[in-house]
Amino acid sequence: MSTLPPSSPVRLLLCDDHAVVRAGLRALLSSADGIDVVGEAATGEEALAMAAHLNPDVVLMDLQLDGGGMDGVTATRQLTARGERGPRVLVLTMFDTDADITRAVEAGAIGYLLKAEQPEELFSAIRDAASGRGALSAPVADRLLTRLRSPRPALSAREHEILAQLARGLGNREIARALFISEATVKTHLGRIYGKLGVETRAGAVAVAKERRLLP
Known part of the structure; x- marks a missing residue:
């Protein structure tokens, strides 16, 4: 997880179970300077295997991965468990529930973005993640602040x-x-x-x- 030199493009691995979404993201990211999509994974298992030999700097991870296998949170935890040898994981999802946000952050995700994000915000978040800086969509940041200010009571x-x-x-x-x-x-x-x-x-x-x- 070392910080990239300024001249190095960010090596990005996409993980989303929808082929159309992956194709759209690849097309979108091809217009961004300094970002190189090195692979696409449809499952958490594929993301782990591909990360091992492609050595991406950042994995753009969806949380809801259909197919009955590993979900995005589990894949995130295993990727970030590799420490300095592993990539940083940036979540990109449609879901912004407290539970999803908490699970992703506790699993080690460096950022949490919503798919409604503007392209430039996504590009900036990817570059920030590669440099070790966190990134949160505004609604997600608001939810986290609200939780910190008003923590939920413990279960009886x-x-x-x-x-x-x-x-x-x-x-x-x-x-x-x-x-x-x-x-x-x-x-x-x-x-x-x-x-x-x-x-x-x-x-x-x-x-x-x-x-x-x-x-x-």
Whole structure:
């Protein structure tokens, strides 16, 4: 992850599961000075393999990678775990939920951009990432500041119990039976859990819980 000399182009690896998106990004980035797209990956596994032999300076990573394999967060964590031998990872995604942002940053991403970003902002963020400087889309920076100013309350003991059952794949009725409470109570606790974790779905709650090591 050494800083590039001023004359060296940024070696960039694209990782997005949509071929049309990758083609559009490659075409867009071809107009940018000092950026050289050295490869394209459709999955997290491909990104890891290609990064190992292409030695990119920056990986432009989508978080939601379909196909049932490694997601963008896991790929980001493994890429950044290589330390000085690995690339910097810049997230480019459509999603700006608190959970996605937190997971990406905790995985080691140096920046988090939204796909609605203007081209020049994207070019600048790629160059900044290659030089070791972070980059955040304005809405993402606002969300992070809001979270820092108003941190979410911790989960209660009962919410931890329900979250553990959720991670086992149990439905509301099964959780109610396991904990000897009503389904209505389960639904109430789930709503509070979602709010505290910044998610909107059961899968999102389990994913964030795993990232934050909230599960036994």
